Amino acid sequence: xxxxxxxxxxxxxxxxxxxxxxxxxxxxxxxxxxxxxxxxxxxxxxxxxxxxxxxxxxxxxxxxxxxxxxxxxxxxxxxxxxxxxxxxxxxxxxxxxxxxxxxxxxxxxxxxxxxxxxxxxxxxxxxxxxxxxxxxxxxxxxxxxxxxxxxxxxxxxxxxxxxxxxxxxxxxxxxxxxxxxxxxxxxxxxxxxxxxxxxxxxxxxxxxxxxxxxxxxxxxxxxxxxxxxxxxxxxxxxxxxxxxxx
Numbered sequence: 001x002x003x004x005x006x007x008x009x010x011x012x013x014x015x016x017x018x019x020x021x022x023x024x025x026x027x028x029x030x031x032x033x034x035x036x037x038x039x040x041x042x043x044x045x046x047x048x049x050x051x052x053x054x055x056x057x058x059x060x061x062x063x064x065x066x067x068x069x070x071x072x073x074x075x076x077x078x079x080x081x082x083x084x085x086x087x088x089x090x091x092x093x094x095x096x097x098x099x100x101x102x103x104x105x106x107x108x109x110x111x112x113x114x115x116x117x118x119x120x121x122x123x124x125x126x127x128x129x130x131x132x133x134x135x136x137x138x139x140x141x142x143x144x145x146x147x148x149x150x151x152x153x154x155x156x157x158x159x160x161x162x163x164x165x166x167x168x169x170x171x172x173x174x175x176x177x178x179x180x181x182x183x184x185x186x187x188x189x190x191x192x193x194x195x196x197x198x199x200x201x202x203x204x205x206x207x208x209x210x211x212x213x214x215x216x217x218x219x220x221x222x223x224x225x226x227x228x229x230x231x232x233x234x235x236x237x238x239x240x241x242x243x244x245x246x
Contacts (some may be wrong), residue, residue: 046220050104053224057101060231064238068094071241081170097234100227112219113159116211117166119226123204124173130197131177135184140176143168167208174205204241 068090100119107115131138181198207226212217214222 031081045177050220050224054101054104057104057227057231059191060235061098061101064097064231064235065094068238068241071238075241079174091233093234093237095174097230104224104227107219107223109216109219112223113162113216116222116226119167120170120204123200124170127197127200128173128177130193131201134186134190134194134197135180138173138176138180140172143172163211165215167211170208171205174201174208178205179199 015173017187103115178198178201181194181201186194211222
């Protein structure tokens with residue numbers, strides 16, 4: 001009987017110990033789940049906000065395509081005349097702005113900077129072509145290193161150093177374009193075109209200056225701001241397409 005009591009006591013102890021282990025494991029899992037939940041919830045919320053922004057831009061692009069088709073029809077019919085060069089430029093922009101919004105769906109922290117650089121370089125080249133047509137060849141001065149331009153040390157961080165070099169290159173191109181435009185004297189329609197081109201160059205310079213403080217974590221804010229501003233510009237241009245009566 002003594003041995004039987006000991007055996008029974010041992011079994012009870014093992015059961016209690018096992019129960020304690022299960023409780024410990026369960027409590028650990030619950031704690032880990034509670035710790036993960038806020039981060040998971042925040043990531044889901046951010047993705048929901050991004051999807052909503054893309055949907056809003058999709059709707060605006062659809063409106064732009066509709067308005068462009070209507071305005072272009074007026075120009076084709078001869079009831080209105082488009083500003084010189086605007087019709088051709090808009091045809092390309094209406095297509096490109098749709099692509100830009102679609103690209104937002106596949107923009108990630110890994111590819112955003114490559115896309116940002118490509119978009120801004122293309123914008124710089126487009127403006128530069130117009131400046132060359134209006135004011136002659138544009139020759140940017142070699143960009144200054146960050147330490148010489150601001151008195152600060154050049155960063156060795158891969159993203160920061162790449163960002164700073166890109167900003168310096170764009171800034172040098174913008175400065176050269178603005179200097180070339182300043183040398184041109186014009187009146188009438190050409191003066192209006194020069195001022196429009198000057199405004200575009202200034203906008204590009206402002207965009208580059210804002211990038212000076214951008215971090216890798218700003219990937220979505222920087223990207224969606226660029227695309228949204230592109231939508232704004234194309235939308236405004238569509239409204240001007242048929243503003244001249246024939």
